[in-house]
Amino acid sequence: MQIDRRRFVAGTLALGVPSLARAQGAGPIRIGEINSYTAQPAFLKPYRQGWELAQDQINAAGGVLGRKLETVFRDDAGKPEDAVRHAADLVTAGKVDIIAGGFLSNVGLALADYARQNKRLYVASEPLADALVWSQGNRYTFRLRPSTYMQAAMLVEEAAKLPAKKWAIVAPNYEYGQSAVKWFKELLLKARPDVTFVAEQFPALGRIDAGATVQALEAAKPEAIFNVTFAVDLANFVRAGNTRGLFEGRNVVSMLTGEPEYLDTLGAETPEGWIITGYPHADLQTPEHVRFRDAYKAKYGDYPRLGSIVGYETVKAIAAALAKAGTTDNEKLVDAFEGLSFGSAFGPVEFRKIDHQSTLGAYVGKSALRDGKGVMVDWSYRDGAKYLPSDDEVRKLRPGA
């Protein structure tokens, strides 16, 4: 009986009857957002700004289900155990309806496991680990950003077109670096059985000894390089590579380098002609993106970074799911997220029912210098839906899918 009534209420809400919505709970809908703010400020400051922009826009338009959105931000300082502590605190104190966030893969996985154990919806915004939706995937976890696999697959498509046969690899020595390398090798060898990998360097994350690493790569005389380093490792690697001529006459294929967060740091040092994934914020003129960029600039007086997009779209996705479910009921929200589609600044996105991965894509292009600054040129959008394995393969990767 009770279920029937709930369904009835949900049904009417979906039709948009505001008076009933208020009857369900007049207070704001609260989201608990957990992220490594002090450990990864370069990405997460713009992320939080994007998040708050979306929330303000939604609230200015009357909120969702007639209620305002409100977010409790928590800093996990880069430690998964602290993230779990915050999640438990936010949920058991009854303060939040939804858990979201995560930057580091291990934080994302810890939160996803918490979500599974406690049957609470968790919307992973940034963590890239494939395990999040595959080997460790669960009913309660959904991920927005294109995963390591997807970005590697996008780059392999370009890498396979290069004449190079001898490849060298440089990647940070932790899960993200290792899995990016694993997929890149596997997919490239499938497309080009004639390539060989002649050198591999795995510097410790954030601790690259750039000169010696460049020298070791150079010694292997590769024809092309696959680079997974980012942030400060990337800057140090690029500077050492430039001063030692590592990139001259070689193709470089590089994860994440086109993100403004990293190109801005490289500045005049940006190497030209690398094949990169990223976000051409200044040149992307689709109406959806221009609307987003203008609003962002108006609010913060700064251009958006990729983090801004991720924060912004996470809130949009949550709002869309709330509207679809017509309730904040946890199980119904989870159902609503399965197959949820919404419009992002990059175009339409869907959260796949089969593995809870969104089809948000990425831009692939080339690095270039413009007025002493690094930019992306010759870019095109790669729809995430095209860079995911087939349903059969996903079923193998995700037990229970």
Add this chain to the structure above:
Amino acid sequence: MLDLVLTQTLNGLASASSLFLVACGLSIIFGVTRIVNFAHGSLYMLGGYLAFTLVTWLGPAAPIGFWGGVVLAVVLTGFVGALIEVLILRRIYQAPELFQLLATFGVVLMVQDIALAAWGPEDKLGPRAPGLRSFVILFDSRFPSYELFLIAVGPVVLGLIWLLFHRTRWGVLIRAATQDREMVGALGVDQRLLFTSVFAFGAALAGLGGALQLPREAINLHMDLSMIAEAFVVVVVGGLGSVAGAYLAAVLIGVLHAFGILILPKITLVLVFLVMAAVLIVRPHGLLGKAGAEPRGAAGGLFLLSPADGGAKAFGAVALGLLVLAPLAVPDHLILTLTDLTIFAVFAASLHLLMGPGGIISFGHAAYFGLGAYGAALAVKWLGASMEPALVAAPLMAGVAGAIFGWFCVRLSGVYLAMLTLAFAQIAWATAFQWVELTGGDNGILGVWPSAWAASATAFYYLALAIAVLVVLALRVIIFAPFGYALRAGRDSPLRAEAIGLDVGRLQWAGFIVAAVAAGIAGGLFAFSKGSVFPTYMGIPRSVDALLMVLLGGVQTVAGPVVGAFAYMGLNEQLMKLTAYWRFVLGLSIVLLVVLFPRGLVGTWLYWRARRAAA
């Protein structure tokens, strides 16, 4: 191949330069003031940021602008160092030596937020140095001129410091103070000025190290901690207080890195610490260090550890009663917090056994906490064990590690011993991090949840509380048993202890194993409270947490670590919720607590009570 060997050697020498500058400043400060300056990495980072700003402002293209900026940055960093010494450290020279480490750790936290606020979150890639932008051809490959310049900086600075120490009055005084600072004071030298100038000089060297990285590496907010760990290694491998030793060790580590990349590209993380462990086992005072020139460690407090009197016992009983009744009154989310605090209290108490009665400082105590957690998690993952047997696996694994690590560690003393514990902790950490097949690496082991009966927050809280009370009481019994007194004898006078037939080494080894077992129990509980285990459980920050808890509570009290755990971790957790600048506030709180309560919270309370009773 020979070409590559030669260029990699040069690469190693170039990386060694900044490492040497930072480590040498650290070593000089330690030699004179006996301060283990945790904030030295922060000064290195400040040097980098200041140089970035000043060089950009003065004009990076002109040599005057660039080098002028570097020099100004060095002077300013020296000034910041003097400020830290005058404002904070000068007030606590009388406190036990580890308190100064605690205070400088507070400074680290504050500087992190100050740098974030002042320079923003983005990494800063500085300009290349004018005149040294290009490269030379060496052994058929390009070698940047700036790296050649850096290679020269090390020996030149080493030479200048030698001249300074041997040809100036100030230098002679510093060398004298390194040997015997009481004597220097007795001879009428103004120690305050000497200490401030030494601290400023060491800070300026760290600043120079940071500023010289500008054309080479991006300046970033993580420079402080990544440098400080390595600088400690260099100082210890070289021998405390030895400038030449610091250079030798920096070159050794730098070159090792460069070749590690060629030979063992995946384990560069742990290589440094393996070398440190090897050096300390073979040469217990570092390459060029001398025996005897080191502090007494945590001992030398004002109180002897004594059993609690009636008042303190009543106080403890009331506190325990409140903890038992807590679930009736407080909401579930606070019960979760209390569970964590209870577990940390066990962790702190386990370290206290070593630090207090044992006089052994462990910089790597998180190893046993983490290995306990992994013991439990591996039992769940690979053996399909449920919570109860997995909780037994935790102290077993930690105890075995304690037995192995402790066997090596008790052969050393003081800071060298502390650094060897750190090395072992880093080796354990790197193993968990890089043995992906077994541990899941960075992604950790998930799904370590309690059995059904203990799944609710309240049930698990009672489980943790019961175990915690048992462990803490057991540790207390051990401390006041003959074993505990023998441990204290070994701490206070190893010679006399040996003379009456105590085997000090064996006693300390047993202390290590007991402490490791207790820490392992805490780790196992923590694994089930969080549902997962990660390498961060045994990272350096968690070892620092343990030190802070014990020191804040008070080393020379049994209740200290428990109170310290509640105070420090509770403060930490509340601040993280309340403010985005929690690091600054936490750092400031630590500094204030250290300055106001140099005996720790419980220690100060006891002192105050004893004084009142005497009056």
